Amino acid sequence: MAQEKISTTQQNEDPTPQGNAPTRRQLVLRLVGAGFLALALMLLFYGGVALTAYQNGEQLRVERQQAEQLAELNNQLALAEENITAGNFDLALRRIDWVLAQDPTNNTAVELRQTAQAELTALLTPSPTPTTPPPTATPEIPPTPDPAVVYDEVAAEEAFEALAALMEKGEWDTAVEDLISFQNSYPSHRRGETDQMLYDAYIGLGRRLLLTEQVERGLFYLGQAERLGNLPEEVRGEISFAELYLEGIVFYNVNWEAFFYYFRELCTYAPNYQNACGLLVEGLGKQGDLFAFQEDWCPAASYYAEGTRWQGSGANGLGEKLGTARANCAQATPTPGAITGTTGITGTEPISVTP
Incomplete structure (x- = not known):
């Protein structure tokens, strides 16, 4: 009995968890759960911020591309207006057609195209030459004399x-006008x-115009000459080079690869025509600059290198740019080291083939 009382007393004196008091393990688990929850909330918050930033960046990129395209469309329309003023109607139509391919509802381009087409049609329509009236079928009525025959x-x-003096001086434009007038007045x-x-x-006149900005007019007059012989x-x-x-x-400055396609050939066969090689080198430099600006050095080096091949190492300062691009390209492209630690194969026998 005395031992049972002592045991009961000890049990009453020992502190044990009672009621709803959390254990140490439960406290640890709660802390870990709260930490995970906080981490999840942080990830969700920063993930949302990152997504918003990405979406804003994409929107800004799209808006920038649209602004650049609009600027290029306006630039091509301005150049087309200059071409129309200079009489380069075919070139103006090519520019306008490109604009309409990008923006078919561009009213300015539509109006300019109508203007350029009307001017080109008027240019390519030869002046009508008077024809001798057919003889009358009634002999009793005397025919009306042709004033162009009596002179x-x-x-x-x-x-x-x-006219011979104009031809001697090479005043082709005046000679063309006066010759047409002469033949109308004195046809025989x-x-x-x-x-x-x-x-x-x-x-x-056509050959002279081919060397100016009025290439289309030059081609027109050469076409008129071909009608005579x-x-x-x-x-x-020269016509082939002009068309090219x-x-x-x-x-x-619109599509460099397409530009290079034509001007590589033109620079090869007619390097001095309309500064073909100079324009080609200029375009290659601009394309290289674009890649260099993006720190894409290897393509930049390839365009710079081609530019120097067409017009020498000092062409438009491309030599220095080429050196910089090649150095950066070499740094961006690590060279693999030599393979070591290999063992050669020895003791091999030649393979014999039995027919």
Whole structure:
């Protein structure tokens, strides 16, 4: 009995967890759970911030691309207006068609295209030449005399000599106008000679215009000459170069790869035509600068290198840019080290093939 009382007393004196008091393990688990919850909330918060920043960045990128495209569209329309003013209607149409391909609802481009097309149509429509009226079927009624047939021989000869002087001086534009007027006034006076003179004037004027900004007008006059006779092979080559130039120049600062496609060929066969090689090197430099700005050094080096090949190592300062791009490209592209620690294969026998 005495032992049972002592045991009961000890049990009453020992402190044990009673009621709802948490144990130490429960406290630890609660702390860990609170930590995970806090971490999850932080991840959710920063994840939301990152997502918002990404979405804002994407929106800014899209807006910047749209602004750049709009600026380029406006630039091409401004260049098209300059082409129309200078009489380069075909080049203007090429620029406008590119704009409409990007933005078919551009009202300015639509109006400019109508203007350029109307001007080009007027340019390419030859002036009508008067024809001799057919003879009347009624012999009793005398035919009306053609004033172009009755003319003063002396005046006609004087006008012809003036035309010959213009041809001698190489004043092709005036000669073309005066020759057409002369043939309208004196259609039968030295017709063969004036046809030859008109043919030569068309070629002279057309070739001269091919070297200016009025390339399309030059091609038009050479086309008029071809209606009178076959063109020399040299002139046909110049026409090919002019057409190649027109095909490529519309891509300048718009689509560099397309521009390079045409001007590489033009620079190869006609390096001096319309500064073909200079424009090619300039474009290659600009494309290289674009990659260099993005720190994409290896493509930048390739464009700089091509530019120097076309026009020498000092072309437009590309030599220095090429050196910088190559150095940075080498740093960005680590060279793998030599393979060591290998053991050669020994004791091998040649393989014999039994037929």
